[in-house]
Amino acid sequence: MRDPQGFSRRHLLRAASGFAGGALLGGLPFRTFAQQAALAPADRCFVFVYFAGGWDMLLSLDPRDPAVFTPERVAETRILPGYSLLATDPSFPTTVVTPNQRPGGPVPAIQFGPAIGRMADHYDQMCVVRGINMNTVAHEVGYRYFLTGKEPNGSAARGSSTATEIVGQMHPAVPVPSIAYGIETYNDRYPGAANALRVSRAADLLLTLSPSPTPLDSEIEKQLVDLRGKTVTCEAQAYDSRGLVGQYRDARSQMTQVLGNQLHKSFSLDFNAMDPQALNDERAAIRSQYNLPATGSVNMDSAAGRAAMIGIALKKGISQCVSMNLVGGLDTHFGTQVSHATTQRTGWNALADLVDDLRKSAHPGGGTFIDHTTIMVFSEFARTPLINGTGGRDHHICSAAALIGAGLKHNLAFGAAGDINMAAGLVDRTTGRPDPKGLQILPEDLIATVLASAKLDYAITRTEPLKAILSG
Amino acid sequence: MRATLLAAAALSLAACTQKPVDPGLPAPTPAQLDPVPVNHPSIDPLPDPEAQGGHIGRAPRRISVAQLKASILTTTGRQWSQIDTLAPSLGKADFALVNAESTEANLVFAKFLEDGAREVCLAAAAADLTQTDQAQRVLSPEVPVSITDLTKIDAATAKKNLVTLSTRFWGQPLSGAELDTWAATFATLATRAQAAGQKRQAFGAICVALMTDPRFFTY
Secondary structure (H helix, E strand, O other): OOOHHHOOHHHHHHHHHOOHHHHHHHHOOHHHHHHHOOOOOOOOEEEEEEEOOOEOHHHOOOOOOOOOOOHHHHHHHOOOOOHHHHHHOOOOOOOOEOOOOOOOOOOOOOOEOHHHHHHHHHHHHEEEEEEEEOOOOOHHHHHHHHHHOOOOEOOEOOOOOHHHHHHHHHOOOOOOOEEEEOOOOOOOOOOHHHOOEEEOOHHHHHHHHOOOOOOOOHHHHHHHHHHHHOOOOHHHHHHOOOHHHHHHHHHHHHHHHHHHOOHHHHOOOOOOOOOOHHHHHHHHHHHHHOOOOOOOOOOOOOHHHHHHHHHHHHHOOOOOEEEEEEEOOOOOOOOOHHHHHHHHHHHHHHHHHHHHHHHHOEOOOOOEHHHHEEEEEEOOOEEOOOOOOOOOOOEEOEEEEEEEEOOEOOOEEEEOEOOOOOOEOOEOOOOOOEOOOOEOEOHHHHHHHHHHHOOOOOHHHOOOOOHHHEOO | OHHHHHHHHHHHHHHHHOOOOOOOOOOOOOOOOOOOOOOOOOOOOOOOHHHHOOOOOOOOOEOOHHHHHHHHHHHHOOOOOOHHHHHHHHOOOOOOOOOOOOOOOOHHHHHHHHHHHHHHHHHHHHHHHOOOOHHHOOOOOOOOOOOOOHHHOOHHHHHHHHHHHHHHHHOOOOOHHHHHHHHHHHHHHHHHHHHHOOOHHHHHHHHHHHHOOHHHHEO
């Protein structure tokens, strides 16, 4: 039993006074609360896009001119672009792609491979980092290295995912701060609030955002809400005053808000006659934006569907960070150049639609969403610059990545893979040019750059960001 | 061995009281706390909340998924069908990708706990309606089986039932003004559920409220 002499009613009331606001808020009808706490997009958003399986850089971010890197010179260069092998699909160019200059935009300074698709149109929002030494040709290791910016122990990830690091530092006021879709997520030092909502399918996300499958009578539902909102005893309030219980009450408020806003409907792009016309119009607009079928059911687990989900999560103010396995099936040891290029282009086109959406959508903080969103696109490693005996390419240690959007310089190619065997070399960090006195570019350099792009603490990476590609 | 234990117990009692045990006290009963003697020195009085940033005692902690699973079974006699499927989202470590159990009460936990509570509670309440053995009733153990009209449950019976349930769910009985509040809510729920022909929802909703209250999953 507690000693009444050591814990008077006066003390209880004083302890409870700090929670008066919360108690008052809890007593408000839900509608009022929801209006006061309407969803708003985070001021800074982040997207981590993963191309699973190891991508062929020659086909997208680090091309080579087939007129220079000819089959006749293979013994010398150890590089075979293989673009001529794409000729069986006329939708692929067979040369290096120079983007068309955007109206009012800068002269393109980045060239791409034939599988870049519509993403080339966004050269003016993109910085390509080449010559990244992944230090591994093992899938899990390279993948986890890029997720955390720390080289794994064996294949075990170390540290937190970058999205976790961001949410842990920024504490965004959005209901689901981080979503990890088909991608691993780690948290080694932040409270659980920084954890990503990890889902493997669109249906999982919908389950979280959907009303309970066991509904109650509406009046009974209201009574439950009222009961939970009523002030309890002073002692119970003091018990609830911090830490986990307070977090739970916040989470319940968020849940009520999320369910009240019927966010699951936002992630369902299927026409529903029972829903308001405005919502169905919005769905039609999203289908059009992401090149999804205009009618019928939408596969939200497709690359285009996933890209649409990212856009919805950011624009609706549901999430600050979305980590997404956008496209897989790139581990083409035995595939053809066309099959790899087709898969890779599917991912780039979906990403291009997302970037286009973010460029067109006004952000409440001013400008458009792309001005508030940093996107990092990566794979676990690249594929060999030579084609193997079965027509595919094997694992290659030197890769590339794309950084898009806020806090970065654009229309810039930084770093380089060597012209012999596309080897990772040393780079002058101030210019991005090869320099025998320079340093290698490693995944942690990009993670530090992403964190620094939002003025976040990057000390956890134990490296300096690539300041030459940071804006401002 | 027994003598050693007795000696240790005597020593610990002496250390606590710093004076001989009052021979007039009743003998300690197994599984019960020893009574505190009159004039016993203060037992670690709770610190002034003002000196603790407004807090009292240590911060509460959430139970693990395994504990939640056991708690649901213990309190309702049935299991939430989705708990194993949703365990990773509720915080359970898989020791492959996640090597520490998350015991945060975050949005996902709140959402899925609500879903689970509704599934289990409404099923238990429905089963109670057909249970003619009062002792076997899970959510209405204090309500006579002869009462089929929920609006006929008097306030005293409703409170007694709430005290039983809250003790079982939280290890702490509802009391005072809070008990009155819950009893008033139950009366409203009973009236509505009876009128709507959804009698299971009256006790089911109370069960949901108990199971989603922090006192159910914290310690």
